[in-house]
Amino acid sequence: MSTCIKLGALTLALGMGMGSAAWSAESLQDVMKRRGLSQQDVLSAAKTYVPTGKRDEFVAFASGGQSGQLIVYGVPSMRILKYVAVFTPEPWQGYGYDESSRAILKAGAINGKEITWGDAHHPAISETQGKYDGQYLFINDKANPRIAVVDLRDFETKQIVVNPVFKSEHGGGFVTPNTEYVMEAAQYAAPLENEFQPLEAFNEKYRGGITYWKFDRKQGRIVPAESFSVELPPYAQDVTDAGKGPSEGWSFTNSFCSERYVGGIEKGRPPYEAGCSAKDTDYMHVINWKKAAELVKQGKAKKINGHNVLMMDTAVKEGILFLVPEPKSPHGVDVAPDGKLIIVSGKLDTHVSVFSFEKIMAAIKAGKFESKDPYGIPVISMKDALQTQVQVGLGPLHTQFDAKKCVAYTSLYVDSQVAKWDYCTGKVLDKISVHYNIGHLMTMEGDAVDPKGRYLVALNKLSIDRFNPVGPLHPQNHQLIDISGDKMQLLYDMPIPLGEPHNTVAIEASKLRPGVRYKVGTDSRTDKPHPGAVRAGEEVTTRTGKKVEVKGTLIRSHITPETIEVEVGDEVTINLTNLERAEDETHGFAVSGYNVHASIEPGKTVAVKFVADKEGVYPYYCTEFCSALHLEMMGYLLVKPKNWKPQGTSAIAKANYTEANYRTRLKTVAETQAVIDSVVGYITSVNYKDFPDVVSMVEDATDQLNKIPDAKARHEAAAAKKDWDQATLWAEQVWQYQVKAADIGLRAKTYLEQHNAKKTR
Ligand code: CUK
Ligand code: CUA
Numbered sequence: 001m002s003t004c005i006k007l008g009a010l011t012l013a014l015g016m017g018m019g020s021a022a023w024s025a026e027s028l029q030d031v032m033k034r035r036g037l038s039q040q041d042v043l044s045a046a047k048t049y050v051p052t053g054k055r056d057e058f059v060a061f062a063s064g065g066q067s068g069q070l071i072v073y074g075v076p077s078m079r080i081l082k083y084v085a086v087f088t089p090e091p092w093q094g095y096g097y098d099e100s101s102r103a104i105l106k107a108g109a110i111n112g113k114e115i116t117w118g119d120a121h122h123p124a125i126s127e128t129q130g131k132y133d134g135q136y137l138f139i140n141d142k143a144n145p146r147i148a149v150v151d152l153r154d155f156e157t158k159q160i161v162v163n164p165v166f167k168s169e170h171g172g173g174f175v176t177p178n179t180e181y182v183m184e185a186a187q188y189a190a191p192l193e194n195e196f197q198p199l200e201a202f203n204e205k206y207r208g209g210i211t212y213w214k215f216d217r218k219q220g221r222i223v224p225a226e227s228f229s230v231e232l233p234p235y236a237q238d239v240t241d242a243g244k245g246p247s248e249g250w251s252f253t254n255s256f257c258s259e260r261y262v263g264g265i266e267k268g269r270p271p272y273e274a275g276c277s278a279k280d281t282d283y284m285h286v287i288n289w290k291k292a293a294e295l296v297k298q299g300k301a302k303k304i305n306g307h308n309v310l311m312m313d314t315a316v317k318e319g320i321l322f323l324v325p326e327p328k329s330p331h332g333v334d335v336a337p338d339g340k341l342i343i344v345s346g347k348l349d350t351h352v353s354v355f356s357f358e359k360i361m362a363a364i365k366a367g368k369f370e371s372k373d374p375y376g377i378p379v380i381s382m383k384d385a386l387q388t389q390v391q392v393g394l395g396p397l398h399t400q401f402d403a404k405k406c407v408a409y410t411s412l413y414v415d416s417q418v419a420k421w422d423y424c425t426g427k428v429l430d431k432i433s434v435h436y437n438i439g440h441l442m443t444m445e446g447d448a449v450d451p452k453g454r455y456l457v458a459l460n461k462l463s464i465d466r467f468n469p470v471g472p473l474h475p476q477n478h479q480l481i482d483i484s485g486d487k488m489q490l491l492y493d494m495p496i497p498l499g500e501p502h503n504t505v506a507i508e509a510s511k512l513r514p515g516v517r518y519k520v521g522t523d524s525r526t527d528k529p530h531p532g533a534v535r536a537g538e539e540v541t542t543r544t545g546k547k548v549e550v551k552g553t554l555i556r557s558h559i560t561p562e563t564i565e566v567e568v569g570d571e572v573t574i575n576l577t578n579l580e581r582a583e584d585e586t587h588g589f590a591v592s593g594y595n596v597h598a599s600i601e602p603g604k605t606v607a608v609k610f611v612a613d614k615e616g617v618y619p620y621y622c623t624e625f626c627s628a629l630h631l632e633m634m635g636y637l638l639v640k641p642k643n644w645k646p647q648g649t650s651a652i653a654k655a656n657y658t659e660a661n662y663r664t665r666l667k668t669v670a671e672t673q674a675v676i677d678s679v680v681g682y683i684t685s686v687n688y689k690d691f692p693d694v695v696s697m698v699e700d701a702t703d704q705l706n707k708i709p710d711a712k713a714r715h716e717a718a719a720a721k722k723d724w725d726q727a728t729l730w731a732e733q734v735w736q737y738q739v740k741a742a743d744i745g746l747r748a749k750t751y752l753e754q755h756n757a758k759k760t761r
Helices: 002-016 028-035 039-048 099-107 199-205 289-297 312-317 357-366 659-685 692-705 708-720 724-754
Strands: 058-063 069-075 080-085 120-128 131-141 146-151 156-162 169-175 181-186 208-216 228-232 237-242 250-255 281-288 302-304 307-310 321-327 330-335 341-346 351-356 386-391 396-401 407-412 417-422 427-433 438-444 453-460 476-482 489-496 504-508 540-544 547-555 558-560 563-567 571-578 587-591 596-600 605-611 616-621 634-640
Touching: 028 039, 039 476, 039 489, 058 120, 058 453, 069 120, 080 156, 099 156, 099 605, 120 504, 131 504, 169 208, 181 237, 181 289, 208 237, 208 250, 208 289, 228 289, 228 312, 237 330, 250 289, 250 330, 281 289, 281 330, 289 307, 312 321, 321 341, 321 351, 321 357, 341 396, 341 407, 351 357, 351 396, 386 427, 396 438, 407 438, 407 453, 417 438, 438 504, 453 504, 547 563, 563 571, 571 587, 571 596, 587 605, 596 605, 659 692, 659 724, 692 724, 708 724
Parallel strands: 120 169, 169 237, 228 307, 330 396, 547 571, 563 634
Antiparallel strands: 058 069, 058 504, 069 080, 120 131, 131 146, 131 169, 146 156, 169 181, 181 208, 208 228, 237 250, 250 281, 281 321, 302 307, 330 341, 341 351, 351 386, 396 407, 407 417, 417 427, 438 453, 453 476, 476 489, 540 547, 547 558, 571 605, 587 596, 587 616, 616 634
């Protein structure tokens, strides 16, 4: 009988304990020989390998590029931990398939059109005094100018805001040192108003700009009404960075087409690539954002599309906007940890240019400008702003910093190399080849005021021959490099099967403190109590006109309710609360054929909504393998024809259990109780309270055991009435609760044995 087999398995598992590990007889040398590994390979492996049960020192967040997601992985193991759904629906997390997450995506609609993808480039972790604080993460969408907010307490997207004046952006996701603002610089110029203007009016009507999105840390949300933009010339702004330390209050934004070139290869005009690289220099925009914010408060901004824009003439008049020539078609702009230097790479130059903030300020103070641009913006001469230029190699793009003083790393796209150099002495210290065509690069907390060094990840644009071929579309290749010594050492190639990542940020793992459960009844997308939440025993289905609303619950291993009956054409809302407290006890919820899915983590409440527009029978079920009786975590949505009436004698078929069946169940229950008692006996005989993980397992098991009295009362009441069907099944339910408790108890026992728990009695 199935119950006996299951009970047998429990007893067996209990008796076996940990078992003994069977070690391979092969030695390390044997394995090296068999797999053709060098000493260097083995050393690299030892530097990246994180043994089972151990964790990474750093957690990296890579932008998912066109996938519109965020990729989370550990460093140095390079193990992928999660894809966080941001701009794109993601069914596992229910993102875009339940009501609250749909509302987040809907808020990102442009001109009333829902956009279901994004081109995510730059993730940025929130900062306090220029240090990563691990609370929030921001990421931009280049294609549809938007910024998203991810809360690192639960790694969920909480907000998407649409830029009110840009039609394209790129320099987005970067934060000011106390996360007062999230910066978003435009890219391809367009009229700020939502209107048509011919390309002939490019110089007069097309504009760039930079938006400073106000962030309310307490609410964990961007406040659009307190955000503003600074109007900029149509120079194709690019990457942005915030000043820090002495340069705090200022921001720096590149541009790559100060030629204001308009292409048209189909009309016989040279293409953009020729026209936008014709001049020897472009402009770095130097902006005093602190003062800009004050000017906006004083009412000096113009409302465009209901949004505050500080116009160029105001910015010039108030002395908050300056230009500095930089080598043509630059890409990266990176402020050094001390906030004194700004490092710019010209893609078509072999140098990195190191600008001095002090010199820029001196020129501004002295009113020493070489010219004004066509919009009247003062231009500081390059030589007045430049500290030094260092020849690093071909195609320099982005720069990151080391914990070691003055040490920087610059990616060389054309050379497919990383250059390590000293920005104080101007010396190149080392170079390493990467595979291939590196874009961004990342050191640990490498753009904060206190970089951690240790590792560098090269974000390569091409992987070509690095991995097993998987068709013409190749995986991305993130290469892990050890930078702790004088010479850089390549440790690991990591294929990323989602793209294209542009930038990545990594934080010390200890700074992240994500929760394991929500307060019961929480809407995770608003962080507020969910109106559809109910507690155990309060489950209810109500009808208002053609609207049917279910407020139900989930706990191993049943969904309450198990039947939902509606009439064709009804609008159905199903709210479900996960009553579990246990870590990792997520339930999923799907209804056949209605394109809804929810991921409901412990404590969370989620609603799915649809119109039951076709009569029929629709099973619903839990989609996470949550327990031994997971498959039984199911129910039926019955969509009945209009005015349907039951025909003849209708009753659910009886099982015809006997008193003997009931007694057998009771015997099983008693035997299982003995198993539970023995496990409880072991756990309480050791110092289990010293292990928080075990304490929460014990809590979880207790939750299950606490449900037994109710089921027991029911089987006893049914037995008193000689209703053997009900009596047997409620006794079976008692056993189900026992099995779950025993399962958790055994897990706790194994844990304690593996962690050498000590006998206390
Ligand atoms: S970007 Cu792609 S390599 Cu969007 Cu910062 Cu430089
Ligand atoms: Cu809950 Cu499967």
